[in-house]
Amino acid sequence: MPLSYNFAYLDEQSKKMIRRSILKAIAIPGFQVPFGGREMPLPYGWGTGGIQLTAAVIGPDDRLKVIDQGSDDTVNAISIKAFFKKTAGIETTEDTERATIIQTRHRIPETPLQNGQIMVFQVPIPEPLQFIEPKKSQTVKMHGFEEYGSMHVKLYEDIAKFGRIATAFDYPVQVHQRYIMSPSPIPKYDNPKLHRSPAVHLFGAGREKRIYAVPPYTDVVSLDFEDYPFELEKWDGACAVCGSTDSFLDEIITDDTGTRMFICSDTEYCQKKSGNTFS
Amino acid sequence: MYVAVKGGEKAVKNSQRLVAQKRRGDTRLQKISMDQITNQLGLGVDRIMAEGSLYDITAAAMAIHQAQGDMMEAVFLVRAFRTTLKRFGNSIPVQTTKMTAIRRVSGIFKDIPGGQILGPTYDYTHRLIAPDPDQGPDAGSDRHMETDTAPPNHAAACEDISPLPEELPRVIDLLQAQGLLQQDDIRPPGDAAEDLTRQPLAFPVSRSLRLQALARGDEGFILGTAYSLQRGFGLDRHPFLGELKVGYVAVRYTPPELGFDIHVGRMKLTECVMVNRQDDAARKAAGFETGYGLVFGQNERKAMSMSLLDRSLAAEKNTGKTDYPARDPEFILSHCDNVESSGFVQHLKLPHYVDFQSELVFIRNRRKDHTPDKGNR
Numbered sequence: 001m002p003l004s005y006n007f008a009y010l011d012e013q014s015k016k017m018i019r020r021s022i023l024k025a026i027a028i029p030g031f032q033v034p035f036g037g038r039e040m041p042l043p044y045g046w047g048t049g050g051i052q053l054t055a056a057v058i059g060p061d062d063r064l065k066v067i068d069q070g071s072d073d074t075v076n077a078i079s080i081k082a083f084f085k086k087t088a089g090i091e092t093t094e095d096t097e098r099a100t101i102i103q104t105r106h107r108i109p110e111t112p113l114q115n116g117q118i119m120v121f122q123v124p125i126p127e128p129l130q131f132i133e134p135k136k137s138q139t140v141k142m143h144g145f146e147e148y149g150s151m152h153v154k155l156y157e158d159i160a161k162f163g164r165i166a167t168a169f170d171y172p173v174q175v176h177q178r179y180i181m182s183p184s185p186i187p188k189y190d191n192p193k194l195h196r197s198p199a200v201h202l203f204g205a206g207r208e209k210r211i212y213a214v215p216p217y218t219d220v221v222s223l224d225f226e227d228y229p230f231e232l233e234k235w236d237g238a239c240a241v242c243g244s245t246d247s248f249l250d251e252i253i254t255d256d257t258g259t260r261m262f263i264c265s266d267t268e269y270c271q272k273k274s275g276n277t278f279s
Numbered sequence: 280m281y282v283a284v285k286g287g288e289k290a291v292k293n294s295q296r297l298v299a300q301k302r303r304g305d306t307r308l309q310k311i312s313m314d315q316i317t318n319q320l321g322l323g324v325d326r327i328m329a330e331g332s333l334y335d336i337t338a339a340a341m342a343i344h345q346a347q348g349d350m351m352e353a354v355f356l357v358r359a360f361r362t363t364l365k366r367f368g369n370s371i372p373v374q375t376t377k378m379t380a381i382r383r384v385s386g387i388f389k390d391i392p393g394g395q396i397l398g399p400t401y402d403y404t405h406r407l408i409a410p411d412p413d414q415g416p417d418a419g420s421d422r423h424m425e426t427d428t429a430p431p432n433h434a435a436a437c438e439d440i441s442p443l444p445e446e447l448p449r450v451i452d453l454l455q456a457q458g459l460l461q462q463d464d465i466r467p468p469g470d471a472a473e474d475l476t477r478q479p480l481a482f483p484v485s486r487s488l489r490l491q492a493l494a495r496g497d498e499g500f501i502l503g504t505a506y507s508l509q510r511g512f513g514l515d516r517h518p519f520l521g522e523l524k525v526g527y528v529a530v531r532y533t534p535p536e537l538g539f540d541i542h543v544g545r546m547k548l549t550e551c552v553m554v555n556r557q558d559d560a561a562r563k564a565a566g567f568e569t570g571y572g573l574v575f576g577q578n579e580r581k582a583m584s585m586s587l588l589d590r591s592l593a594a595e596k597n598t599g600k601t602d603y604p605a606r607d608p609e610f611i612l613s614h615c616d617n618v619e620s621s622g623f624v625q626h627l628k629l630p631h632y633v634d635f636q637s638e639l640v641f642i643r644n645r646r647k648d649h650t651p652d653k654g655n656r
Binding site: 005006009010011034035036037038039040041043044045046048068069070073074075076077078079082105106107124135136137162163164166168169170185186187188189207209210233234235248249250251265 | 286287288290291355358359361362363365476477478479480481482483609613618619621622623624625626629630631632633634636637638639640641644645648
């Protein structure tokens with residue numbers, strides 16, 4: 001059995017195919033481009049879409065940062081970083097500002113992104129209309145005809161039932177005044193970071209075999225109503241470690257009696273704020 | 280205080296070390312060899328090759344061993360190896376009528392040209408767990424054992440049965456000759472064949488992609504959904520087994536630089552054709568429709584289930600009906616792959632702290648809205 005693999009695992013033909021899909025995705029912001037998703041050595045649901053995107057765009061000079069739930073050191077982030085260290089021999093970093101490619105699951109870093117950086121999102125369900133209409137054959141048409149009434153009805157029903165829009169993460173956005181897009185399961189707190197972001201944002205869904213993108217400086221608007229505007233999560237306190245009041249906070253249970261504290265979900269941001277240096 | 284989010288690297292290393300220990304088990308026992316797996320767990324190897332969609336006995340055996348016998352994990356290992364292999368061309372479609380059959384049965388005609396061959400099957404065994412199944416009156420002697428690594432020469436390997444015919448005509452040709460078969464497009468697509476592993480599924484789906492998806496689909500899912508058809512969730516009458524055949528076929532390939540075809544190897548396949556009565560008033564003549572199944576290795580329940588689904592999924596095009604799951608191509612084909620489904624179900628083990636936090640914030644805010652001092656009930 002041959003045991004040698006190409007740079008960044010995928011063969012060059014597969015990478016070309018993925019790059020062509022990326023170009024198409026960038027040309028039609030928010031549109032889901034079907035692509036010949038490959039089977040990867042990590043399981044579906046572990047970020048195979050993101051890994052394929054990273055494998056297709058990464059070069060020997062790139063510095064890769066991988067986060068999961070905002071943290072650089074969760075097991076899946078470690079495992080994906082190790083995968084690219086092994087197959088591409090590239091440098092990895094935890095520093096958001098130094099990274100050229102940031103692969104993420106469920107968060108966008110708190111540190112503002114810059115032009116030239118590539119964000120790669122792992123997407124479980126690329127279709128924002130999936131839970132309104134499970135059939136792909138239908139949703140393709142709905143996007144084609146810009147038939148988004150049912151999505152607005154769903155949001156309206158939330159308001160009628162709960163007095164507010166009940167979607168807390170994977171909150172749907174409209175890209176460049178055209179396609180409704182799933183921002184992947186990031187908390188809606190992160191949605192505004194996509195709006196006119198200087199970085200390019202690539203979204204990869206491995207199991208569903210779809211790629212989509214938000215090019216730099218593109219309008220990304222979270223769906224809402226004039227009288228019920230889009231609102232962000234708010235916390236009463238600040239981060240217990242760095243004192244930040246402007247970042248997404250995770251709740252940590254600290255003892256058996258249920259004592260809680262709140263700390264930044266973005267561990268790199270938190271360390272920087274609290275003055276810790278990188279190990 | 281960072282215990283909750285730090286320490287991933289060490290944990291992963293330790294976990295992998297533990298897996299290796301568990302896999303090896305008690306070191307006083309001998310390690311299983313790959314030959315033992317290919318020889319003594321052959322049907323397992325067949326299943327891994329089918330769902331891994333790679334005809335590579337060694338890779339399948341290694342995967343079974345590495346996965347500690349977890350068949351879906353083994354399928355996954357084979358798929359992740361297969362995906363890196365280079366494609367150099369398409370073979371000439373295999374001729375299953377020229378198959379060296381080790382088994383062939385039909386449920387619709389007693390006498391079929393070429394005859395029925397019972398061959399190796401568990402169908403008529405008594406399922407009694409025996410201390411050593413290779414001993415006793417029912418067991419064959421060792422010299423009759425055939426292995427995949429050395430494909431059988433039937434004249435020598437099965438000396439107590441008559442030699443098998445070189446060519447076995449298809450049973451459904453008998454129905455075809457009488458004009459009783461609904462014509463399906465069964466021309467092999469040849470070089471124009473679509474490839475499910477290079478392109479995403481799009482609906483409506485062609486028959487060749489449908490068959491590819493079913494052939495590599497999870498045996499349990501394919502079986503269960505085919506069973507639902509038989510129980511009335513999509514079929515209103517009894518289907519029949521036209522022909523079920525297991526045997527070896529030659530694979531031939533024409534390298535462009537040579538210009539003539541060469542024999543590149545042999546494959547064990549299971550082929551099945553199911554026959555259903557068709558007499559919808561809306562359509563022309565009453566007759567029979569067929570469904571087709573073809574699977575790597577010997578796997579009869581998979582090939583039979585596949586042919587039931589092939590037929591029921593074709594029905595949507597004719598009738599527009601997707602009233603039952605097993606008649607809905609999108610439902611069946613999007614959910615039959617076990618590498619996909621196993622991955623997505625199990626990804627729930629990954630942390631979802633951020634998403635759950637968002638839900639918590641939502642719930643708490645919502646409760647605040649409903650406190651009496653705000654005027655809500």
